[in-house]
Amino acid sequence: MSSLFAFTVLGLFTGAAYAIAASGLVLTYTTTRVFNIAHGAFGMVLAFTFWDLSVRQGMPQWAALLLVLFVIAPAIGLFVQRFVTRGLGEGPVSVALVVTVGLFVGLIGIAQYIWPPAPRTVTPFFPESGIDLGSVFVTAHQAITIVLSAVVALLLYLLLNRTRIGTAMRASVDNPELLKLFGGRPDTVAALSWAIGMSLAALAGIMLTPVIGLSYFDLTLLVINAYAAAMLGGLKSLPLTFAGAMGLGILQSYAVAYLPSQGHLAGIRAVVPALFLFVVIVAMPQAQLRVGQVKGIVSAPLPSARQAGGWGAGLLLLVAVLTQTLADADLLLVGTAATYAMVMLSLVLLTGYGGHVSLAQFTFAGVGALTYAKLDEPNLYGLLVAALVTGLVGALVALPVLRLTGLYLALATLAFAVLMDKMIFQADYAFGFNGTLPAERLSVLGQQIDSLGAYVMVMTVFLVLMGFGLLALRGGTIGRMLIAMRDSPSACGTLGLDMRWFRVGLFGLSAAMAGLAGGLFAGLRGTIGAADFQFFNSLPLLLLAVVFGVTSVTGATLGGVGLMLLPVLQSSRPEYAGLMFAVIGFGAVALGRDPNGLSNLLFMLGRKVKGWVESWVEPWLPWPRPPAPELENEGGDLHVAPRA
Amino acid sequence: MSLLELEDVVVQFGGVTAVNHSSFSAEPGRITGLIGPNGAGKTTCFNVITGLQKPTSGTVRFAGRTVTSTPVHRRARRGMARTFQRLEAFGSLSVRDNVRVASEIHRGLAGAFRPSAGVDGFLERVGISEYADERADSVPTGVARLLELARCLASDPKLLLLDEPSSGLDEQETKSFGDLLVELAAEGRAVVMVEHDMALVMAVCERIHVLDFGVVIASGTPDVIRADPQVRAAYLGSSEETHR
Numbered sequence: 001m002s003s004l005f006a007f008t009v010l011g012l013f014t015g016a017a018y019a020i021a022a023s024g025l026v027l028t029y030t031t032t033r034v035f036n037i038a039h040g041a042f043g044m045v046l047a048f049t050f051w052d053l054s055v056r057q058g059m060p061q062w063a064a065l066l067l068v069l070f071v072i073a074p075a076i077g078l079f080v081q082r083f084v085t086r087g088l089g090e091g092p093v094s095v096a097l098v099v100t101v102g103l104f105v106g107l108i109g110i111a112q113y114i115w116p117p118a119p120r121t122v123t124p125f126f127p128e129s130g131i132d133l134g135s136v137f138v139t140a141h142q143a144i145t146i147v148l149s150a151v152v153a154l155l156l157y158l159l160l161n162r163t164r165i166g167t168a169m170r171a172s173v174d175n176p177e178l179l180k181l182f183g184g185r186p187d188t189v190a191a192l193s194w195a196i197g198m199s200l201a202a203l204a205g206i207m208l209t210p211v212i213g214l215s216y217f218d219l220t221l222l223v224i225n226a227y228a229a230a231m232l233g234g235l236k237s238l239p240l241t242f243a244g245a246m247g248l249g250i251l252q253s254y255a256v257a258y259l260p261s262q263g264h265l266a267g268i269r270a271v272v273p274a275l276f277l278f279v280v281i282v283a284m285p286q287a288q289l290r291v292g293q294v295k296g297i298v299s300a301p302l303p304s305a306r307q308a309g310g311w312g313a314g315l316l317l318l319v320a321v322l323t324q325t326l327a328d329a330d331l332l333l334v335g336t337a338a339t340y341a342m343v344m345l346s347l348v349l350l351t352g353y354g355g356h357v358s359l360a361q362f363t364f365a366g367v368g369a370l371t372y373a374k375l376d377e378p379n380l381y382g383l384l385v386a387a388l389v390t391g392l393v394g395a396l397v398a399l400p401v402l403r404l405t406g407l408y409l410a411l412a413t414l415a416f417a418v419l420m421d422k423m424i425f426q427a428d429y430a431f432g433f434n435g436t437l438p439a440e441r442l443s444v445l446g447q448q449i450d451s452l453g454a455y456v457m458v459m460t461v462f463l464v465l466m467g468f469g470l471l472a473l474r475g476g477t478i479g480r481m482l483i484a485m486r487d488s489p490s491a492c493g494t495l496g497l498d499m500r501w502f503r504v505g506l507f508g509l510s511a512a513m514a515g516l517a518g519g520l521f522a523g524l525r526g527t528i529g530a531a532d533f534q535f536f537n538s539l540p541l542l543l544l545a546v547v548f549g550v551t552s553v554t555g556a557t558l559g560g561v562g563l564m565l566l567p568v569l570q571s572s573r574p575e576y577a578g579l580m581f582a583v584i585g586f587g588a589v590a591l592g593r594d595p596n597g598l599s600n601l602l603f604m605l606g607r608k609v610k611g612w613v614e615s616w617v618e619p620w621l622p623w624p625r626p627p628a629p630e631l632e633n634e635g636g637d638l639h640v641a642p643r644a
Numbered sequence: 645m646s647l648l649e650l651e652d653v654v655v656q657f658g659g660v661t662a663v664n665h666s667s668f669s670a671e672p673g674r675i676t677g678l679i680g681p682n683g684a685g686k687t688t689c690f691n692v693i694t695g696l697q698k699p700t701s702g703t704v705r706f707a708g709r710t711v712t713s714t715p716v717h718r719r720a721r722r723g724m725a726r727t728f729q730r731l732e733a734f735g736s737l738s739v740r741d742n743v744r745v746a747s748e749i750h751r752g753l754a755g756a757f758r759p760s761a762g763v764d765g766f767l768e769r770v771g772i773s774e775y776a777d778e779r780a781d782s783v784p785t786g787v788a789r790l791l792e793l794a795r796c797l798a799s800d801p802k803l804l805l806l807d808e809p810s811s812g813l814d815e816q817e818t819k820s821f822g823d824l825l826v827e828l829a830a831e832g833r834a835v836v837m838v839e840h841d842m843a844l845v846m847a848v849c850e851r852i853h854v855l856d857f858g859v860v861i862a863s864g865t866p867d868v869i870r871a872d873p874q875v876r877a878a879y880l881g882s883s884e885e886t887h888r
Contacts (some may be wrong), residue, residue: 480745484734491732491792494694495799496720497749 006136007257008250013142015249016149017208019242021222022229023156024200029235031169031193032081033089034096035407038103040223042198043205044216045107046073048115050206051122051214061125065206069199077198081191084589091593092486093406097357098546099592105539106585108216112578115214124210145207152200153242159196160238169193217536224418225252227411228277234284248276267423274418281408281415282400301552301603308471308553312464315557319460323453331452333564335524338459339365341560342517344545345466345553350510351542352551352595353474355486356503357410359538360397360417361514366533367393367420368515369439369522370430378440378523386519387512394511395504402500409503417535425530436529439522459520466513467553482506540566540581543588549597558599645708647672647834648693648803653702655688655858662688663699664858670803675825675835677845680855681878686838687729689855690805693836694726695719707802723802727792727809729838735781742780743767743794750799766794771820786812790821797828804828806837810844822848846870854878 025039036042046068054064084103088096124141131138160166169189204226205219212218225248232244252272259269268275303311322334343365350356358364372378372386401412426433441449442458449455473479485492485499492499522528544563549555566584570577591597646669655663663685670676678686691697693704695716704712711719734742744763767773770790775783780791789809796804806825810818818841825848829835839845845852846866854862854869856878862869869875 477745477748480737480741481749483737484742484745484749487734487736488732490696491728491734491795492749493696493716494720494724494726495746495749495795496717498715498717 003257005133007253009133009136009138009142011250011253012246013145013249014208014211014252015246016146017204018222018225018229018249019149019245020152020200020207021204021226022233022241022245023152023238024197024204025223025226026230026233026235026238026241027156027169027193027200028197029230032085032190034085034100035093035235036085036103036197037097037100037223038107039197039201039226040205041104041107041220042073042076043201043222044219045111046076046198046202047205047209047219048111048214050202051120051209052115055121055123061123068202068206073198073202074195077195078191080198081194085194086187086190092355093410094351094355094357095592095595097407097410098542098595099589101357101359101539102543102585102588102592104220104585105543106582106589108220109578109581109583109585111216113576113582116578120214122209122214141207141210148203148207149242149245152203153238156238165189165192221418224277224414225249225273227414228273228280231277231280231284231411244280248273251276267427270422271419274415274422278400278412278415278419281404281412284404284408302471302475308468311554312468315464316457316460319457323456328452331456332524333568335452335456335459336521337561337564338456338463339517339521339524339560340541340563341557342463342466342520343514343541344548344550344556344559344563345463345470346510346513346517347542347545347550348553348556349470349473349513350506351545352549352555353479353482353486354503354506354510356406356507357542358413358507358510359410359542360413360420360535361510361541362533362538363417363420363535364390364394364511364514365518365521366425366530367511368518369528369533370425370437370518371515372519372522373437373439373528376440379443380445383442383516383519387516390515390518391508391512393515395508397511398504398507402504409507417538421530421533421535425533431528431530434529434531436527437522438527439525441523441526442520455524459524462516462520463557466516467557470553540584543584545597546595547584547587547591547597549599550595552596552599552603554602555597555599646670646705647707648836649703649705650689650693651703651705653689653692653704654700655685655692655697656700662858663692665702666855666858666860668853668860668863670834670836671851672802672834673829673832674850675829675837675848677849677852678836678838678855679840679842679845679852684855685858686855687807688858690726690807690836690838693805694724720799723800724805725796725799725801725803726805727789727796727807729807731785731788731792733780733788733791733795735779737780738777739772739780739783739787739791740764740767740776742791743798746795746798763798766797769797770794770824771817784812786814786817789813801833803834803836806835806839808838808840810839810841818844 021039021043025036028039029035049072050064050068053059053067054061059067080103084099085096088099124139125144126140129140131140131143158166160170165188168185169192204222208219208222212222225245229245229248230241232247233240233242255269255272259265261269319334319338323331326334343361346364347358347361350358368386368390371389372382375382375385377385397412397416398409401409425431431437441455443449444458449458474482481492481497481502485497485502489499518533521532525532541563544559544566545556548559548562550559566580570580594600648670649667650669651667653663653666654661666685666689668676668678678689680686688697692699692702693706695711695714699712702712703710706719706724707722709722711722714722734745737745740763743766747763747766764773764776767776770793772783772787772790772794775787775791780788783791789812793804793806793809810821813821822844825835825837837845837849849866852862852864852866852869853860854872854875861878862872862875864872
């Protein structure tokens, strides 16, 4: 009995910290419609800042706390709102997600660069004191956290219900334009809520560090708990959010106390928040289509069949030359790049064409690899099954969120990725804890592919075929419907398109592509384990896809090379390892609004060079140049090619 | 019998009542006008009819069946089509592909495998053929509105809901647009139009419902509406003089 009480107190403490974090998340989301995936990452960086001020620089704890909560955090909030997230709420949800994932990864990079990994001690507030409740000792730190969460709740209630700006904040939840009409200032409201939200993230991070330590990832991922709590309140209701946070804290505490630490159920303890998030999302009511929100975005050009064939052949030729010249270690990197490029192609379909964001694409590759290795059919049949199984899993992830909008789909993939990462992949029936599985190289039509060079060649053929398939799909009916759905879901609905099943199919197909890549990757490596498909890797994957251009096959191919190079560069200059994450993250923040990315610059450059060469060559030609065909068809133009 | 019937529909947003116990209907072969000042709840009514907005209470009947909780796409499949006040063209597709995709959606699986014919016919009918190859987000507003109409026609609807279709059109274009509406109604379609151009409304509508603060304050023929003192006070006022 006393232990139950003790675990309840512990649960209330963590729940209180989640509640503080979650209320900040809800505040920024409701007032600006930007769901800040990086909320926990900001909390992490600010907790590090607090440690730096109070421990490393020796500032009194209370002074450091006040400085962080009331000066640094609000300043960061104002800055981020003004220069990063302003206006994102009116755009497609995929852009807002990519930008905040960029902040997420960038902040982790910054933290690793400023505060390199080292053991750090964090002292709780008033370490010696506490309250003795008979059989249970509640530390002062725990008590303060619980009291603070109540104070935060009270202050937020007073702010929202008893002040003018609070009324404006509540009004902007429903309709910011209406607020503007009635003389409110949505920008002020947005700035204030981001400032407050950031302070709350900092407070939650600071209160939790004595318990979970100063860890880049653990603190950042705590945000999943905050998401889960916020979801229970429908991202709107603060009282429900608080209730959700407390409930989750207690549930998690009981899971640690009463679930077995051995056997099949052991993994559940680590994934309680992710499960909670998934269940809450599934139970959410039907979302209504929003009208007048999304504008058409500029798409990368659709290349002609001749162009695509030419570039595909060129890529094959290049890899053929590489297989003859490179050492095996470098060939492995080429194969890895091909894998990443294929996974990115799955994102071109899902995000570039479909406008949905997945934070679990590497996890899907892992499912493919696992299936391929377990099946032990190293041939095209085995690869096909791996792709089909992954496609089915992808559809199953999308199925429960059928009724909901893009944000919830993305969060469901996040919950799924964490679930797989912490529970399934490490289980005995999968890769095993820290374990690996052997995977044989594929044989094609009875022909065993022994050499690494030949295998990399086969992978490249798959990559090129996948690219062709994607372009064919984009040029046809399905492609048009995808673009139409991305541009205006409301119009698609009123024209009679059942988008729910279309979305499940799209998600399944995209997962299947990633699964195929995973199967090929397993064969390339020979042995694979859970460590190859960690959840976090899906984030740089998404960001690099956007940076290089998530709307084109070219972008995916270049992005694959970029992602392959990342660890190579990091191991050659370990002191800059964190900084590279920061570059990718903030690069995505800068480029996130244009999903055509860097490859689009290439297309424009290509057209310029072509025009330049032609005008230069023409006077020397003995015959007049034939009239230029429509430029749009020749690529390089931003516009979608009209089909004759 | 009416093709479309709204019965006692109420829509509340938080504390605001956008539509307040409204009932009206639309008949096949007729153009019905829905007029009223800004914020009167006209577009909200369209959202309720098409299923984009769930009513707080009340019933929507279409072609003899209650569709109040039928999903958006299924209502469309039964023969509803609409345009939007805030444009919802597929901006990154060409004008022609906008109509083509609508026709493909309408034909379902068959649309995925057989090329759609007659797409250019719809563009021609609404008079925007010259824009066929341009991106939909680069054409003038008036053209984009006509494009949305062409897109609707591709699904051969029984009920056509038009939300401020003539804004962005000049006088000559508005006139031929009016002729087109009359033609469409003559084909047996029910046309419901939210419109601020009183001259157009009075010229083509056989029946008009006037909304004010979410309440239907008057229903009747153009002559009845013109003469209604309540309508004049709420809405028409002096604008009647200018538009005559």
